[in-house]
Amino acid sequence: MVRAPYSSGPGMVCAAAVLACSFVAAGAHNGVTHKSADEAARHLKEQENTPGFPNIKGGDFRLIDQSGSGRSSKDPQNRFQLLFFGYAKCKAICSVALPRMAEVADRLEAEGVMVTPLLITVDPERDTAAALAEAVPKYHPRMIGLTGSEKALDEAYRAFQIERKVVFVDPEQGAVYAHGSYIYLLGPDGTFKTLFPPILGPERIAELVHRYIGGKS
Amino acid sequence: MKMRRLRTPAATVLASLACFIVAAGRLSAAPGAQVVEIKGEIIDTWCYLSGVMGGPDAVVGSAHHTCALWCAAGGIPVGVKAEDGTVYMVLKVKGEDPLAQTDTIMELQSDSIVAKGQHYVRDGVNYLVVADVISNEGITNRNHEDFGVVPGFAIPEKK
Numbered sequence: 001m002v003r004a005p006y007s008s009g010p011g012m013v014c015a016a017a018v019l020a021c022s023f024v025a026a027g028a029h030n031g032v033t034h035k036s037a038d039e040a041a042r043h044l045k046e047q048e049n050t051p052g053f054p055n056i057k058g059g060d061f062r063l064i065d066q067s068g069s070g071r072s073s074k075d076p077q078n079r080f081q082l083l084f085f086g087y088a089k090c091k092a093i094c095s096v097a098l099p100r101m102a103e104v105a106d107r108l109e110a111e112g113v114m115v116t117p118l119l120i121t122v123d124p125e126r127d128t129a130a131a132l133a134e135a136v137p138k139y140h141p142r143m144i145g146l147t148g149s150e151k152a153l154d155e156a157y158r159a160f161q162i163e164r165k166v167v168f169v170d171p172e173q174g175a176v177y178a179h180g181s182y183i184y185l186l187g188p189d190g191t192f193k194t195l196f197p198p199i200l201g202p203e204r205i206a207e208l209v210h211r212y213i214g215g216k217s
Numbered sequence: 218m219k220m221r222r223l224r225t226p227a228a229t230v231l232a233s234l235a236c237f238i239v240a241a242g243r244l245s246a247a248p249g250a251q252v253v254e255i256k257g258e259i260i261d262t263w264c265y266l267s268g269v270m271g272g273p274d275a276v277v278g279s280a281h282h283t284c285a286l287w288c289a290a291g292g293i294p295v296g297v298k299a300e301d302g303t304v305y306m307v308l309k310v311k312g313e314d315p316l317a318q319t320d321t322i323m324e325l326q327s328d329s330i331v332a333k334g335q336h337y338v339r340d341g342v343n344y345l346v347v348a349d350v351i352s353n354e355g356i357t358n359r360n361h362e363d364f365g366v367v368p369g370f371a372i373p374e375k376k
Contacts, residue, residue: 050337051249054308054346092291161309161316167290180316181292194340195316197294197306199266208340 058184058192061156063120063148066133071146073190080193080213081116081186082205085162085179087123088135088145093181093198101183102140103202108209115209117143118186120156122164122179124148160184160192185212250335254351257299257332258358259325261285262306265298275367278358282327283371295322297332297345305336305345325350329357 058073065071075081082101086094101117108115117140121127124147127135132145147153157164162180169175182195183205193212196205260277264270264284275281277298289295296304310321334347366372 049339050251053337053339053344093293178290179292181294182316196340197262197342199262199294200342 056161056184056192056195057159058186059159059190061120061146061148061152061159061190063146063152063156064129066129066136066145068129071144073186075116075186075188075190077114077116078188079114079116080188080209081118081190082209083118083120083160083184083186085120085122085157085160085164087121087177087179088127088131089123089173090177091173092176097181097183097198098139098143100198100202100205102143104205104209105140105142107202107206111206111210113210113213118146119143120146120153122157122162122177123175124150124153126174185209250337250346252333252348253336253345254331254333255297255299255305255336255345256330257297257305258329259307259322259327260296260298260304261288261293261326262296262304263288263293265296266304271364271367274360275364278327278360279356280361280364280367281371282356282361283366284368285326286323287371289322289326295326297330303343305343308337308344308346310347311349325353327356327358329354 061073063071073081082104084094084097084101086097088094098117098119105115105117119132119136119139121132127145127147129145129147132147136143136145148156156162160180163178165178166175167178181198183198184195185193185208187193194208196208200208258277261281261284264276264281265273268276270276270281270284276284285295294306294308296306298304307322308316330353331351332345332347333349333351334345337344337346
């Protein structure tokens with residue numbers, strides 16, 4: 001761990017980059033540029049998933065939500081779930097991934113499909129249930145913020161192959177964490193379905209979630 | 218330049234000038250995955266694919282190295298940009314547990330490498346599980362000579 005030399009330190013570079021990049025072109029993926037979003041969608045649909053994708057154990061976590069109630073990996077309303085590991089004070093990737101998850105949830109809801117956005121904190125020292133209760137509704141009214149004991153969180157991190165690490169301590173904002181940035185799609189029973197890199201736009205993620213709900217695996 | 222992939226474990230490695238991905242046999246039990254060698258540059262996928270920090274020639278190499286380090290430190294997946302322009306998201310490295318977010322990744326950022334690993338396509342995205350970095354020439358794309366630091370605020374001024 002190192003201490004940031006300046007209060008507006010280079011960690012903010014990432015935040016600025018991430019925020020500036022929240023308008024990622026829908027047609028861009030893998031460095032391949034298409035003339036239109038439709039062409040990109042057609043290209044992507046032609047590609048089948050490679051069997052044997054590295055297995056993410058996922059699921060089976062037992063944590064505490066922002067109301068102080070227990071919450072397992074099973075969705076009580078039997079919905080698919082979008083899961084991100086981050087923290088409330090993150091000004092970098094979380095500030096894009098969480099609104100992106102919220103937008104995906106809204107897009108799907110408008111189409112009659114309800115999914116539950118979940119945040120599991122990597123900063124349990126600051127992300128108490130009370131802090132999460134204040135933070136997560138700012139992203140989405142149905143977002144669930146999860147914290148828990150060190151043991152319970154460690155189990156969740158291991159299950160989703162997340163490593164959290166303090167990169168530096170910003171004099172003004174406190175600890176800045178490195179953490180994974182993939183968005184996981186879980187089934188209603190908490191099983192891992194797939195993951196999305198944060199470079200995918202909300203419309204593309206919503207499309208993919210639709211496909212998984214429709215039975216693609 | 219056209220990319221080719223070989224599907225059989227016993228396939229002979231072709232050192233074709235047109236090929237940047239070559240088969241090298243299967244690594245382990247990973248049904249369906251192709252073992253590939255990819256020659257390319259480690260990049261910051263976020264800034265490269267979004268384009269908002271600059272054009273594709275500017276958000277790679279030495280010009281973008283500082284920003285790329287911070288993005289990777291924050292968890293943004295790194296990628297390998299092959300010489301044909303295809304970007305492979307690095308999912309894991311050398312059997313490390315965390316997904317693409319390790320000190321190893323940080324040490325490779327912006328380097329020109331040849332990586333051997335398993336290639337998966339999932340949801341239209343190319344992923345690479347790196348088994349080995351066969352060669353590493355370091356940062357060879359010295360584009361800061363043309364673009365300076367990209368973005369300019371990547372190295373903050375001291376208050």
